Amino acid sequence: MTGTRALIAGACGALLIAYCLYFDRKRRSDPRFKEKLRERRRRKRASPRKSGLAKLPDLKDAEAVQKFFLDEIQQGEEYLSQGEFENGVDHLTNALAVCGQPRQLLQVLEQTLPPPVFQMLLAKLPAVSQRFIGSQALAEDDVE
Template identity: 70%
Template structure:
């Protein structure tokens, strides 16, 4: 009976020491002079990489108004970029719009009639890659809930 108490006491004490060490290490890491600079730099690099890849922040897919606004913004931005001659980024934004579109086949038919064939071919080749990148964060977010 005494061995069980000592075992429980030792287990509790080792758990408290481990948590204390974690708190100490985290405080020491955050108080380092370069911590904030490196954190800002890392966040800036992530934001630039996201903007560079053309990956837009997805709206809440359960909110129809937000999805519709995102869709309209991406279509408008894609058309503007295509009009300026920036085909790569324009196609990225149109692909984002196709990804959240309720009827992507009909939208693709309209785009096929309005876009030049080389630009439409670029769009068709990018649809699977961007739709996979846009859908993956949503799946991960839903899996984190469990």
């Protein structure tokens, strides 16, 4: 009995490998394969916002900072309403990074967010603050 089971398992494994090889060859022989692959990579590079790492605005431009702040708050609220807490928290921390009065905003968020989501926000704040400080230092170095 064990020999039969081993033979069946081996045959199933061989069929699975053959199936994978067949469809991989079919996919690669598609005339548009490289074009599709390049386009997918281009889209992935062009959308850094998925990970919550938004490009921070120039702090000297008050209008750009205000627009960035409002956009990040809006996106954070949208993600939170959809149940995507990780992305929502990323955008809210970006907004906190440029906020003129972060303590007051934190108090409002503490009252409105569920406690686990607020804890996620607090945990991410140091990393975003470091990224924000680093990007501002680089911008100041470029000016000199």
